[in-house]
Amino acid sequence: MSEEPFTSGLDRIDRNILRALQKDARIANSDLARLVNVSAATCHRRTQRLLENRFISSVRAQIAPAGVGLGTLVMVGVVLDRSTPESFAEFEKVVGGMKEVLDCNLVAGDFDYLLKIRTRDMEGFNVLHGKKLITLPGVRQIRTFFVLKEVKDNAPLAF
Structure with a gap:
């Protein structure tokens, strides 16, 4: 992999900061600085620039779905009846x-759209389907796929 800056303005240090933050966004600035081999002040300045320039879109906790009662994952393919900008x-x-x-x-x-939906269980999805999904504007067809096993979810970006 080349160590030359990307055309987007990211250099090797920026990419290393982003990779480290993808693994653990709670890492202390001093530890991050040591990891990417720059001073704490430089690391902080670069991290702030990455945030301001929207290379980092958000920082949030990843919640375990089953732990909050949303253990059923459903993928839904949607076909609209018209292909217009308005629909x-x-x-x-x-x-x-x-x-x-x-x-x-x-x-x-x-499909026109692919939706990723979390519900408590199949019954919860059935209620959602009957009350909301089939009433969505312009929907001609819905195909439902219940996920049996999540093999890989929300993996870090490889760059």
Whole structure:
């Protein structure tokens, strides 16, 4: 892997800071500085610049879903009845406000959107399906996939 800066302005130290923060965002600045081989002041300045320039989109805790009663993971493929900017915008607005939907992605292929949803159990999903999913604007078809095993989830970005 080249140690030259990316065109985005990240150098080797920036990339190392980002990699370390992906593993543990709670790391103390002094420990992070030692890990990437710069002074604590330089490390702090660089980390602040990475935040300000939005190379870091957020810092948050990753909650264990089963621990908060949301152990069922469901992937839902959605096909809209029309492929217009207005129908996409309306769908996205409504889905954006649904707390059960963790991810919503416009995709190419058999579906228009792929949703990642967490519920307590199959019964909880059945209620969500009957009350909200089938009433989403412009939906022609919904295909549901219950996840049997999460093999890899929210892996760090490789760069």
